[in-house]
Amino acid sequence: MKTIIETERLQLRRFTLDDADFFLTLVNDEEWIRNIGDRNVHTEDEARAYLTKSYLANYERNGFGLYLTALNDGTRIGMCGLIKRDGLDDVDIGFAFLPQWRGQGYAAEAARASLIYGRDVLKKTRIVAIVLPSNTASVVLLKQIGLQFEKMIQMPNDPDELALYAILF
Numbered sequence: 001m002k003t004i005i006e007t008e009r010l011q012l013r014r015f016t017l018d019d020a021d022f023f024l025t026l027v028n029d030e031e032w033i034r035n036i037g038d039r040n041v042h043t044e045d046e047a048r049a050y051l052t053k054s055y056l057a058n059y060e061r062n063g064f065g066l067y068l069t070a071l072n073d074g075t076r077i078g079m080c081g082l083i084k085r086d087g088l089d090d091v092d093i094g095f096a097f098l099p100q101w102r103g104q105g106y107a108a109e110a111a112r113a114s115l116i117y118g119r120d121v122l123k124k125t126r127i128v129a130i131v132l133p134s135n136t137a138s139v140v141l142l143k144q145i146g147l148q149f150e151k152m153i154q155m156p157n158d159p160d161e162l163a164l165y166a167i168l169f
Contacts, residue, residue, distance in 0.1 A: 004067055007113045010106060012067035012080060015055045020047035022076045025098065032096050035135040058083060064122060066094055069110045077101035080110035082118050082127065087156045090128045090166070091118060095141075101135070111145050119163055119169045126169070130155065130162040139163070 005012035015023065024047040026032060027039045041050050058065035073160040078097030085092050094112055095107050115161040129147055131138045147165035152162055 005022060005110075005113045005117050008111070009072060010110055010115065011070050011072060011074075013070070014059055014065070015051055015068045015079070017048045017051060017056075017089045019076070020044045020051060022044050022068070023047045023051055026079065026096060029096070029098060031099070035132055035138065036096060051068075067114075069095075069097070069106070070112055077106060078110070080107065080114050082114055082122070082124075085130075085155075086132070088128060090126050091124050093118070093127055093129050093147075095138075096148070108144055111141060115145060115167065124169070127167055129165045131165065132160060139165075
């Protein structure tokens with residue numbers, strides 16, 4: 001599979017249906033469920049269906065999306081990328097990593113590279129992020145990579161009030 005974004009330690013590439021096992025593990029991580037939401041994906045078949053209707057459809061519709069993030073040796077550790085969400089005017093950065101890969105700078109490395117990709121390749125002048133205010137690890141990371149708090153917002157069909165962060169290029 002072709003690498004879209006490469007850093008010193010990481011490769012970001014499109015998810016494929018062959019990643020259903022990994023995706024199933026990622027979306028059922030307790031931090032994912034607490035901070036991103038329960039996607040009700042409990043089997044590899046459901047993971048393939050979710051990948052198809054969401055991630056793969058985003059690649060087709062927008063030419064970019066949330067990418068599988070792997071170490072240079074191919075070990076799958078999380079996901080990071082840019083997504084165009086309904087309810088947001090700007091492209092949004094998102095990330096999630098399995099517990100054993102947190103706290104080692106991988107999320108920041110992938111997120112910085114995704115911002116550069118958004119600016120230089122996708123020609124975006126503004127990228128945003130939405131986050132639960134209680135998700136302090138993500139808030140710290142967003143500030144670390146240069147995003148600044150703008151305001152609290154409500155997304156369509158989401159009961160939670162979210163913090164909107166943004167960066168201008």
